[in-house]
Amino acid sequence: MQFKIRAANKEDCKEISRMIMELAVYEKMPDQVKISHEELERDGFCQNPFFECLVAEVPEHHKSREGFTVVGYALYFYTYSTWRGRSQYLEDLYVMPEFRGNGIGKSLLSKVAECVCLGGQPERLCAAAVVCVELEHTHS
DSSP states (O other): OOOEEEEOOGGGHHHHHHHHHHHHHHTTOGGGOOOOHHHHHHHHSSSSOSOEEEEEEOOGGGOOTTSOSEEEEEEEEEEEETTTEEEEEEEEEEEOGGGTTSSHHHHHHHHHHHHHHHTTOHHHHHHHHHHHHHHHHHHO
């Protein structure tokens, strides 16, 4: 299946918000989601963004049953540990169920690793990557 991984933009926030809710429903916690797409726009696409996000997009001819072409996302942010210094935290890695098994999640995680490694902290992402892989296996 064809897909591309790219940096999210402000116009993707409604789709990201939709997938955040899909993930929350899967986790049986939809009432816990308090954020809107407007807040994602404000917090992720300002002068000093609070997070970074990548999206997975398929061509129009591979769109979902509901008509979506943005089918996955990885949202991460930078933090600081008084013991370890700079670190990155992968908050969410999500791929719509009908698109799983096509390498999209792996590609999102690889692209996050690439982005973080450019920041000079590859060993800190590895710990996050192990956690993500373990979570994916427990939720499959």
